[in-house]
Amino acid sequence: MKKYLEILLQCPLFSEIAPENLTVMLTCLGARIEHFDKKYTILAEGNPAKYIGIVLTGSAQMIRVDYYGNRSLLAEIEPTQLFGEAFACAEVSSVPVTIVATEPCDVMLVECDHVLHTCTNHCTFHQQLIFNLMKALAAQNLQFHQKLEITSKRTTREKLMTYLDRQAQKHKSAEFEIPFDRQELADYLEVDRSGLSAEISKLRREGILDCEKNRFILL
Amino acid sequence: MKKYLEILLQCPLFSEIAPENLTVMLTCLGARIEHFDKKYTILAEGNPAKYIGIVLTGSAQMIRVDYYGNRSLLAEIEPTQLFGEAFACAEVSSVPVTIVATEPCDVMLVECDHVLHTCTNHCTFHQQLIFNLMKALAAQNLQFHQKLEITSKRTTREKLMTYLDRQAQKHKSAEFEIPFDRQELADYLEVDRSGLSAEISKLRREGILDCEKNRFILL
DNA sequence: TCAATTCCGTTGAAAATTCAACATACTTTA
DNA sequence: TAAAGTATGTTGAATTTTCAACGGAATTGA
Numbered sequence: 380m381k382k383y384l385e386i387l388l389q390c391p392l393f394s395e396i397a398p399e400n401l402t403v404m405l406t407c408l409g410a411r412i413e414h415f416d417k418k419y420t421i422l423a424e425g426n427p428a429k430y431i432g433i434v435l436t437g438s439a440q441m442i443r444v445d446y447y448g449n450r451s452l453l454a455e456i457e458p459t460q461l462f463g464e465a466f467a468c469a470e471v472s473s474v475p476v477t478i479v480a481t482e483p484c485d486v487m488l489v490e491c492d493h494v495l496h497t498c499t500n501h502c503t504f505h506q507q508l509i510f511n512l513m514k515a516l517a518a519q520n521l522q523f524h525q526k527l528e529i530t531s532k533r534t535t536r537e538k539l540m541t542y543l544d545r546q547a548q549k550h551k552s553a554e555f556e557i558p559f560d561r562q563e564l565a566d567y568l569e570v571d572r573s574g575l576s577a578e579i580s581k582l583r584r585e586g587i588l589d590c591e592k593n594r595f596i597l598l
Numbered sequence: 599m600k601k602y603l604e605i606l607l608q609c610p611l612f613s614e615i616a617p618e619n620l621t622v623m624l625t626c627l628g629a630r631i632e633h634f635d636k637k638y639t640i641l642a643e644g645n646p647a648k649y650i651g652i653v654l655t656g657s658a659q660m661i662r663v664d665y666y667g668n669r670s671l672l673a674e675i676e677p678t679q680l681f682g683e684a685f686a687c688a689e690v691s692s693v694p695v696t697i698v699a700t701e702p703c704d705v706m707l708v709e710c711d712h713v714l715h716t717c718t719n720h721c722t723f724h725q726q727l728i729f730n731l732m733k734a735l736a737a738q739n740l741q742f743h744q745k746l747e748i749t750s751k752r753t754t755r756e757k758l759m760t761y762l763d764r765q766a767q768k769h770k771s772a773e774f775e776i777p778f779d780r781q782e783l784a785d786y787l788e789v790d791r792s793g794l795s796a797e798i799s800k801l802r803r804e805g806i807l808d809c810e811k812n813r814f815i816l817l
Numbered sequence: 818t819c820a821a822t823t824c825c826g827t828t829g830a831a832a833a834t835t836c837a838a839c840a841t842a843c844t845t846t847a
Numbered sequence: 848t849a850a851a852g853t854a855t856g857t858t859g860a861a862t863t864t865t866c867a868a869c870g871g872a873a874t875t876g877a
Contacts, residue, residue: 443747451750453743465743468736475743495729510714510728516735517687523742524672524684524694528662530749531670531788533835534863561825569750571865576826752865753833780855790835795856811855823874834863844853 380405380412383487386435390459391515395507404504409490415480421462422478428466430488431512434458437484438558442566443476452566454522455558461515467491468512530569535578538568543588543595553597560593599624599631602654602706609652609678610734614726623723628709634699640681641697647685649707650731653677656703657777661785662695671785673741674777680734686710687731749788754797757787762807762814772816779812 384401387393393401412435415421421439422432434456441453441462453476456462466474468491494508525545532538542564547553557564565572582588589596603620606612612620631654634640640658641651653675660672660681672695675681685693687710713727744764751757761783765774776783784791801807808815 443750445747445751449750449752451746453746465736465739468732469740471740475747506725506728509725509732513687513728513732513735516732516739517684520684520735520739520742521688521690523739523746527670527672527742527746527749528664528694530746531662531668532664533668533788536863569752573826573828573866574864577828580826755833791854792836792856792858793834796858799856818877820877821875823872825870825872827869829868830866832863832865834861836861837859839857840855841857842853842855844851846851847849 380410383412383435383485386459387433387487390433390461391518392431392433392461392464392508392511394511394514396504400504405489407504408493410487412485412487415484415486417480417483419480420477421480421484421486422474424475424477425473428463428469428471428474429491431464431467431491431494432462432478433487433489434460434462435485435487437480437482439478439480439482439484439486440563441476441478450566451569452559452563453526454519457558461519464491464512465516465519468495468516526567535568535570535574536582538570539564539575539578539582540587542568543597546595547597554595556594558593599629602631602704605654605678606652606706609680610737611650611652611680611683611727611730613730613733615723619723624708626723627712629706631704631706634703634705636699636702638699639696640699640703640705641693643694643696644692647682647688647690647693648710650683650686650710650713651681651697652706652708653679653681654704654706656699656701658697658699658703658705659782660695660697669785670788671778671782672745673738676777680738683710683731684735684738687714687735745786754787754789754793755801757789758783758794758797758801759806761787762816765814766816773814775813777812 380402384398387401388396388398396404422430424443436458438458439456439462441456442450443453444450456478462478463474494505494512496505529538529541529545532541546555546557559567561576562572565575568575579590583590586598588598599621603617606620607615607617615623641649643662655677657677658675658681660675661669662672663669675697681697682693713724713731715724748757748760748764751760765776766772778786780795781791784794787794798809802809805817807817
């Protein structure tokens with residue numbers, strides 16, 4: 380556990396928590412760390428929504444695969460970010476999404492009950508944790524707004540350009556790398572991969588953008 | 599203010615708040631009530647995100663209209679429900695959506711700062727309010743998951759059927775009313791209105807559903 | 818290093834969506 | 848009550864997406 384304290388202190392869930400209090404707190408929360416190799420499922424759809432997850436190293440994705448096998452990518456999850464907290468806090472019986480490791484991952488799982496309900500010892504901490512959770516949920520809400528803004532566009536071109544504009548804003552540069560390969564980008568934009576490739580080629584020919592692999596330049 | 603206490607006590611934001619404490623609390627929060635006629639804008643895109651809104655009577659919608667005038671309907675907001683809380687809590691500078699009244703509305707606005715930051719008098723209340731806000735944000739998160747599940751489908755038929763299935767589940771009945779007219783339903787599903795009408799007719803002819811106005815029956 | 822696998826761009830045909838226009842029924846309001 | 852306005856369904860053409868299939872490039876792993 381020790382080696383992750385650095386990362387945990389940067390996690391939004393532990394914002395404003397004093398380093399010296401973190402260790403004892405983690406045991407109180409029933410925290411445990413698990414490792415997942417690339418492509419492994421960290422949390423499968425249908426499982427009980429009891430845990431809040433924190434990605435410590437590597438990276439993961441929140442995905443949903445429907446009845447017909449259509450895969451939709453809901454969010455990229457990077458170190459220090461949370462997952463599963465919305466379902467645990469809303470007390471749904473089971474999670475409606477799947478979390479998969481896209482790189483070898485170390486993940487911390489804490490029991491949501493222990494976060495929300497004050498225990499005998501650490502009452503003051505819980506208040507801060509709930510506040511932090513609230514902030515994290517609000518931030519995730521914004522992420523979904525952004526995703527909805529993108530996917531509400533009707534054409535592949537508009538979805539792609541809206542996504543790339545937002546990425547450029549985020550990186551404060553017209554040149555940036557995205558965390559997706561082509562199939563993942565298509566799954567995030569909710570479009571067909573081959574159609575997306577065709578559209579990217581077209582935008583290149585038109586001199587609107589350039590790209591190599593997952594590195595894009597808006598011209 | 600008095601006449602709304604009943605409704606306010608059922609609002610998720612004031613869950614577990616004792617009735618006798620509510621009135622004094624409202625003044626402490628800088629609460630004020632405003633009325634909006636049908637079709638009026640309650641909160642316009644671009645405005646500062648300082649307030650948490652509560653719909654007391656009537657109904658409202660969260661919408662976004664893009665550059666080209668495409669209208670997208672993000673959520674229906676009914677009495678006791680909140681709006682704007684995600685943006686206020688995430689401390690974004692301005693709201694990226696518009697809230698409009700679909701029926702004559704009474705709306706309460708409270709200053710988010712006053713909710714989040716403990717004042718001199720009512721510290722114990724604030725903790726409960728933050729907890730309630732956290733719950734509300736988690737619930738709204740789920741709503742967006744549901745909307746994303748629907749709009750991630752690739753065809754109008756699949757989007758419509760997924761939406762109607764969820765409504766049937768919600769009402770625990772194959773027969774139910776939806777809160778949208780055809781244009782609004784199209785805006786929620788992110789599809790063309792005329793295409794939606796055509797698809798509904800087709801599903802009727804195939805004996806899969808029946809409907810009259812906004813009342814649907816799944817067969 | 819070599820073989821196997823994955824990733825990516827291209828293509829053409831089929832399917833679906835969008836768009837504009839119009840007719841009818843319904844609602845609102847003067 | 849009549850007129851104006853709104854909501855809904857229908858249609859056909861144009862646009863766009865999806866789907867399946869393929870080949871070459873890049874990556875992985877034995």
